[in-house]
Amino acid sequence: MPHKVCFISPEYWPLSGGTGAYVYYLSNELMKNGYRIQIVTGSNQTQDVKVNPQLDVSFLKIPKIPIVKSFMLAASSSRKLQSIHAAAQVDVTHAQLPLTPNFAVPPNFGKALVCTVHSTWKGEAEAIRGEPYSRLNANEQFLVSFNGFLRFFEEGMLKRARKIIAVSRFTKWELTNYYKIPERKIRVIHNGVDVNKFKPAADKRRAKQELGFNPDDLAIVSVGRLYARKGLFTLIESMPAVIKRYPTAKFIISGKGQSDEIHKLTAYAQHLGVKNNIVFTGYYPDKKLPKLYQAADVFAFSTFYEHHPFAVLEALSTGLPIVTTTVGGIPETITSGKNGFLVGTFKPKAFSEKILYLLDHPAFAMEMGAKARKTIVEQYDWRIVVKEAMKVYDEALS
Numbered sequence: 001m002p003h004k005v006c007f008i009s010p011e012y013w014p015l016s017g018g019t020g021a022y023v024y025y026l027s028n029e030l031m032k033n034g035y036r037i038q039i040v041t042g043s044n045q046t047q048d049v050k051v052n053p054q055l056d057v058s059f060l061k062i063p064k065i066p067i068v069k070s071f072m073l074a075a076s077s078s079r080k081l082q083s084i085h086a087a088a089q090v091d092v093t094h095a096q097l098p099l100t101p102n103f104a105v106p107p108n109f110g111k112a113l114v115c116t117v118h119s120t121w122k123g124e125a126e127a128i129r130g131e132p133y134s135r136l137n138a139n140e141q142f143l144v145s146f147n148g149f150l151r152f153f154e155e156g157m158l159k160r161a162r163k164i165i166a167v168s169r170f171t172k173w174e175l176t177n178y179y180k181i182p183e184r185k186i187r188v189i190h191n192g193v194d195v196n197k198f199k200p201a202a203d204k205r206r207a208k209q210e211l212g213f214n215p216d217d218l219a220i221v222s223v224g225r226l227y228a229r230k231g232l233f234t235l236i237e238s239m240p241a242v243i244k245r246y247p248t249a250k251f252i253i254s255g256k257g258q259s260d261e262i263h264k265l266t267a268y269a270q271h272l273g274v275k276n277n278i279v280f281t282g283y284y285p286d287k288k289l290p291k292l293y294q295a296a297d298v299f300a301f302s303t304f305y306e307h308h309p310f311a312v313l314e315a316l317s318t319g320l321p322i323v324t325t326t327v328g329g330i331p332e333t334i335t336s337g338k339n340g341f342l343v344g345t346f347k348p349k350a351f352s353e354k355i356l357y358l359l360d361h362p363a364f365a366m367e368m369g370a371k372a373r374k375t376i377v378e379q380y381d382w383r384i385v386v387k388e389a390m391k392v393y394d395e396a397l398s
Helices: 018-032 066-088 121-128 138-145 147-160 169-178 204-210 232-245 259-272 289-295 310-317 348-360 362-379 382-397
Strands: 004-009 036-043 047-052 055-061 092-097 112-117 163-166 186-188 219-223 250-254 278-282 298-301 322-325 341-343
Touching: 004 018, 004 066, 018 036, 018 092, 018 310, 018 382, 036 066, 055 066, 066 138, 092 147, 092 382, 112 147, 112 382, 121 138, 121 147, 121 169, 138 147, 163 169, 163 382, 169 186, 186 382, 204 289, 219 232, 219 289, 219 310, 232 250, 232 259, 232 348, 250 289, 259 278, 289 310, 298 310, 298 348, 310 322, 310 362, 322 348, 341 348, 348 362
Parallel strands: 004 036, 004 092, 036 055, 092 112, 112 163, 163 186, 219 250, 219 298, 250 278, 298 322, 322 341
Antiparallel strands: 047 055
């Protein structure tokens, strides 16, 4: 029987990150299955919008600073949910962690609390602890310095939740080992992809031209926020070997970043003599993002901490040959040498060797891309994922 679900998320629309994409696509699929949806999210202004008879969205004005906005949203969310408590008639409150502190959801709001864990504060801190402090942005420095404070509110939500969705088996491992969450509370449901939106290019040269790239250049694309844990310094270190063999190769790096982050990466690229072969696109609007993947010859993702990244799923869905790392939940989706290449973290030589292999062997790269697309269509279509989420809701309410 369809229920009413209230999502609490710092992101929703316009899509700008993995958490927002998760809420957007999952809620859309739930509505197709007859569910009613209430979304409470951050924005640059406060307004309540009735999108359609099944969907109500409460946008709450909060600052854009990532960690600060989570706590500001939590306070505003709590007040908002208290004000609509009686009229909302919510069955399941679905919070997104780690960016939704415990106090965002008032006690007894809705019949059952479910959390999706996209990453954990402890896991993120452990991942970047070995990075030079100068490479961390202000939010990452705060995350390391005040990790205990952040975990206090994160653990409060985990303990309250009746059911927890972990986006990978790796996520479940962190929850059971770092937070001692009982396995019986956790269900692993991998993230999904809109396979009709992210699909192979009909004409790759035309896709490059439409985005303003030279159609004769080889395009190695990377998508993701410019955080330290995305491993972009490793990607830059892999570039000289690729450019030596393919001088016109362009590394197209798409994602949000503070000015100092782009400056650090650019300075490092200048030091290695590859600055002219890098294009920083900044944030790519959601409508244009599928075209960026279609313009790529290879997708390169040198991250050293992930759970189940949307960028990898979207690239696979687009039928791209991919080179990425063995971290987190990525090996749960990619079998190295078949539907993608996996290498160890901080190994630029291995990274460049796999990129070069794909560029040297276009027929093999095409076959790998076809297998990548098949993996997504058969296992990670949102229409498949939503059925598992609905089972969790039923379990939480039973």
